[in-house]
Amino acid sequence: MTDETRAWQTVLRSVETDLLAGVLKPGDRLPGERALATDLGVGRSSVREALRVLEVLGLIRTATGSGPSSGAIIVSTPRGGMSALLRLQVAASGFAVADIVDTRLVLETSIAATLARHAASGTAPKLTESESLLDAMEDASLSPAEFLALDARFHASLAEAAGNQVIVATMAGLRDSIESYVVAGVPTLPSWPDAVARLMREHRDILAAVRAGDADHARGVVHDHITGYYAETGLSGSAAAAASPHSAPTSTEGPIA
Amino acid sequence: MTDETRAWQTVLRSVETDLLAGVLKPGDRLPGERALATDLGVGRSSVREALRVLEVLGLIRTATGSGPSSGAIIVSTPRGGMSALLRLQVAASGFAVADIVDTRLVLETSIAATLARHAASGTAPKLTESESLLDAMEDASLSPAEFLALDARFHASLAEAAGNQVIVATMAGLRDSIESYVVAGVPTLPSWPDAVARLMREHRDILAAVRAGDADHARGVVHDHITGYYAETGLSGSAAAAASPHSAPTSTEGPIA
DNA sequence: CGACCGCTGTGGTCAGACCATAGTGGTCAG
DNA sequence: CTGACCACTATGGTCTGACCACAGCGGTCG
Known part of the structure; x- marks a missing residue:
């Protein structure tokens, strides 16, 4: 022994x-x-x-x-490890895709609220990278895979602006772990150009809400953005819809996370 | 090549x-x-x-x-991997303890809200394990380490009741990664028995709020519970306190993460 | 019939060898 | 003196073979 x-x-x-x-x-x-x-x-x-x-x-x-x-x-690059862990666990059925999506929803709404609070308190984080990514995504000649890659980077840039490295790494891992499912869902969309138009509009809305400093609104916009896409591709989690801040209007605060 | x-x-x-x-x-x-x-x-x-x-x-x-x-x-036991990843990243300064705490705050408030929603919608999750853990924690002869171990299991049981395996594993990893810091903070407390009494009261409050189906209240109670302990031991994230739904109803809110 | 024991397949570990790579420093021609 | 060149060396990357400890399996023997 x-x-x-x-x-x-x-x-x-x-x-x-x-x-x-x-x-x-x-x-x-x-x-x-x-x-x-x-x-x-x-x-x-x-x-x-x-x-x-x-x-x-x-x-x-x-x-x-x-x-x-x-x-x-x-070095300290937790993203790769987080991605590998989540991806393999999804492959091994240790994690359900719906749970991944729900977790991403929790973290991302929290990020949006945090950024909005930052903006409201004057310490506006610089969202120039997020902005330029959105501009790059306007290119109509992008393939779905290219667009989604930029989309992922956009969300990652928001996470980085919020400043929590744990959340940044987790978000990246969550996204990577279900990337294949996301791209696989593209053909099931009624219309890719329409989806792109909607996603871009929502992206602009997210940025606007964050900049406006309205945490609750930012949270709701992000929530709808994520659940909307996953619902269209049939990947939505069970709890996601019920957690919408919109469906619980009586609360002043709404879900923080 | x-x-x-x-x-x-x-x-x-x-x-x-x-x-x-x-x-x-x-x-x-x-x-x-x-x-x-x-x-x-x-x-x-x-x-x-x-x-x-x-x-x-x-x-x-x-x-x-x-x-x-x-x-x-x-097998599919993501907890060990998550713990190892987070623990080593903390050791390598890849993750700040404050970010770990803030992330835990985000996830745990989300858990509480989810459980409350479940209770409100009639599909009450069985919290018998959480309850019995609380009973076991009443034992005054427990050492701080033993108490904190049961405390961790209590929070884990809540996460499990919420049903999201990704969050369960992440929560466990977050907790494990800063376990040494948590126990190291015990001696800095003004009074351990007082701290235990407060923690137990808050635990009962959490369970009651969850059972009552009041998502917002449950969220707030959990928030104060976590930030309270970490604030006492000097581990609180920069933004954790400011993000409280209770303490920052107006505008002086700071960053969450 | 049952207890015993050796066989076999498994991971766990070590030692040694070889390769590809990339700095390093010396050499030699200009 | 300068610069290009080249052998040397230290590094990780990989393979091979060997041995050990362990646990089940099956035949054997009392």
């Missing part, structure tokens, strides 16, 4: 403690695989398994060759 | 496509590592790296020995 933990977990834990202790910081290089192996008393293959996990989780980036930019370098 | 993808990614992609195609389902056994290696034309070590990723992500469970329960078996 002295050595119950598996060898690769030893490596993982070592890196984690070093991170927490400040020995390792973003930008630092990890010791080489061979050095780690001898230092920790495990085989190089076990080290590699741990590094592979760290890489997929977005904690490190590996590069061959020599020099300062080679080896395993601590 | 035809073979840019690394060997372990080949394995990962193979498993993913098999999952999406229905060839693999939860409960199924993966082929043995040696078989996978020869089938995919890669080395066994590469297969192991991919399996390690799948294991950490909560997609498979591995066991030695022989028989039907051995080998790599498809």
